[in-house]
Amino acid sequence: MAKQAKQEFVQHITPREENFSQWYTDVVRMAELMDYTPVRGCMALKPYGNRIWELIREELDRRFRDTGHENVSMPMLIPESLLLKEAEHVEGFAPEVAWVTQGGGETLPERLAIRPTSETMFCTMFAQWVQSWRDLPMKYNQWCSVMRWEKTTRPFLRTAEFWWQEGHTVHATAEEAQEETLLMLEVYRSFCEDVLSIPVFSGQKSEKEKFAGARATYSVEAMMQDGKALQAGTSHNFGTNFSVPFEIRYQNREGQLEYCHETSWGMSTRLIGAIIMAHGDERGLKLPPGVAPIQAVILPIAAHKGGVMEKCAEARDRLKAAGVRVRLDDRDNVSPGWKFNEWELKGVPLRLEIGPRDIENGVASYMRRDTFEKGTLPLEGLAEGVTALLEDIRRGMFRIADAFRLSRTQDVRTWEELGEQVSRGYARAMWCGKRECEDKIKDAFSATSRNMPFDQTPFADSCVCCGEPADKVMYFAKAY
């Protein structure tokens, strides 16, 4: 993109207060995360956006490995007959499936779905792979893209094709399956909070909002800066819902055949949308250091002066050796001010400047992207200083997001309070558990039940909607 055009872009990010949705679109495009393609609702991930996804993937993958999971790759196509085996599941997904009907110049005898999710394929293979209790647990995951023919789409938040991971596990007992479901929910919570610096509410979904085919669905729910909820990850306990129709059985230690208990769990490129909307500001992206393609950018000041470029290159090499993702921006056809704008727009957590005066003082000047705070770091031991600052930025970003979330979360006791609170954030309410109340709340306020926190201590005794006795604590919010 030509210099002139970019300068204009930087100046034209719509303010969040003016139009949050337009602000989001501006940031996505200007930070060069993705682009639209000629296929309706399908995006192309550009290098910067794709790299964020790769870093998310690496961080999650390490956690999956550490909790005993192995990666596999399943076919992207699923025969219609498999999709039909579990009634609730097909009902949930069939309306948004893309169908392959022709291949190799011929009409196929059976339609093949591009996977909207892969439970039915995993179950088919598990039925072959699981024989005895010795084979269990079987804990697999795959990284792939899936396809859901959505009517309205938005970059990262809702696209026809999206990239994700889907974990699928098989267990001998109901207890183990439940343990796995909650373990992965906790992996997701910790990943959101400790790596992405996004605080989340962990809890259980209502019957209405659970995954098609699950016995129980759990989620981690984040809050965006417009007060809306974003479901960042889900973990499902299927019990034997799939193992019965797919006949996934194992021989127990006593030689008897028993049905297996299964789980699945997933996180997707939605997370990039969550990062943008949880942290971004008027200058653009603000990336948590753990998934920032460039964690620190070095800008030479008065680069033509003797020794400046050498010091900058030396600093880059040291940071690189210490494992910091660093970029030395040595372009001489744009001004430092131009570079400031560009790297702020791209959300680089830390900017370092090194000029003749800095060298004289034996320091690098820095600016933190999270707080705009400026300071200096000794060039001696620069890597330690930068690493410590990045860690501080990670914590700081969480604190800011958490304070915002708490300021926009409130207990509500009346219908009016509920309506008011969901217009600004999360409402914690007592709920009777009936679907009609969820429907009524959605009709009235466009808000949905998000999840039930694990702490179910009641703070009132009647349903916020119908006034009947209620013993469930539920978060309600408008959601992406």
Place this chain on the structure above:
Amino acid sequence: MAKQAKQEFVQHITPREENFSQWYTDVVRMAELMDYTPVRGCMALKPYGNRIWELIREELDRRFRDTGHENVSMPMLIPESLLLKEAEHVEGFAPEVAWVTQGGGETLPERLAIRPTSETMFCTMFAQWVQSWRDLPMKYNQWCSVMRWEKTTRPFLRTAEFWWQEGHTVHATAEEAQEETLLMLEVYRSFCEDVLSIPVFSGQKSEKEKFAGARATYSVEAMMQDGKALQAGTSHNFGTNFSVPFEIRYQNREGQLEYCHETSWGMSTRLIGAIIMAHGDERGLKLPPGVAPIQAVILPIAAHKGGVMEKCAEARDRLKAAGVRVRLDDRDNVSPGWKFNEWELKGVPLRLEIGPRDIENGVASYMRRDTFEKGTLPLEGLAEGVTALLEDIRRGMFRIADAFRLSRTQDVRTWEELGEQVSRGYARAMWCGKRECEDKIKDAFSATSRNMPFDQTPFADSCVCCGEPADKVMYFAKAY
């Protein structure tokens, strides 16, 4: 899989000499690399096979980065109108395309192909992304799966869906595009030889065998143990073949619009088939250390004796800390002999045994999978010893494969020699350059032109087929 069943499997690998094709299938299944699925021609990569692919991916990805490439992700669907834009390209791929015709419960206005390859999608996006000489070169790559509706399929070698990487680059000049094409060919050669220990012939494809839409295609060709060729990677120079129909132009330094020059290059899960057939033996897989999910396995001998398990665990921890992919096989329900068989079948490069006598002598006993050579390594400094042995195995596997390849490659001067030589390996022949001769050779011997080496010094002056004057040196072979 139950103990009994596995024992039988190990005993039933078909000998290579008896039936190479059945030997291959046996190894693929018994080493648990993949499984067949209910979708015709589509495979599931099991954890062990998938991990080999992940390691191939990591190694290649590092090399792509080091040569200045960035990863992106493109949509898996391609509208028919895009596929039709380049005539030769569509002619080459249309017959084996899988078509999506329905989505979200409706018939689509235009058929969408599941990508058989992504030139047309990349070109569409490049046309938007490339404006000026400042944007060039643009060097992208993507990791994904693609779909080609093949009539007959074989695990890893030819499947409807396969996993691969496809690099796509845009350049200002023809010279730069040619340089990139040859650079990536060299990356492929070095990867095959230095990481996979598979020697290859690098060279240029004939007009008949080049990629649909390319000006020139280059390949690296490996030799399997049955003497057949396997194309391990290809690198294409498109010139302006795609940039003209897709209107990919840039403004040069003088302000004039010029067409861009493009390349693409790819390697796929075929490589796993190549590893099996280049190195495997009667006991199963033989994995090059660079892509072995487990590089060294530690087996406790007389594990119940005091100190044995502790020493084994200590050895594992040390190897792990040194970056060796190590597994301590502490199962107590199978015998050491059983474990020997299993890890040989799975191709683990190095087996370590630690028992009371070893501990007494301060050593670990080892067996190399490549040569079955046995010896001991001091426990003191075990990591260094193991690392050095793995490096020696990598080199040794290359030497063995290279000696085999050379013994099965020969210059031929007559039609009879050609026929005889392609029944056992590669024939290097003089060729006039005419397609009719390639066709005739294929009809007579089922052999195809593989590639023309860069050293084109003639060793005869008439075509091996028609006898007319010939100035081209060409490798012919039967191929997978």
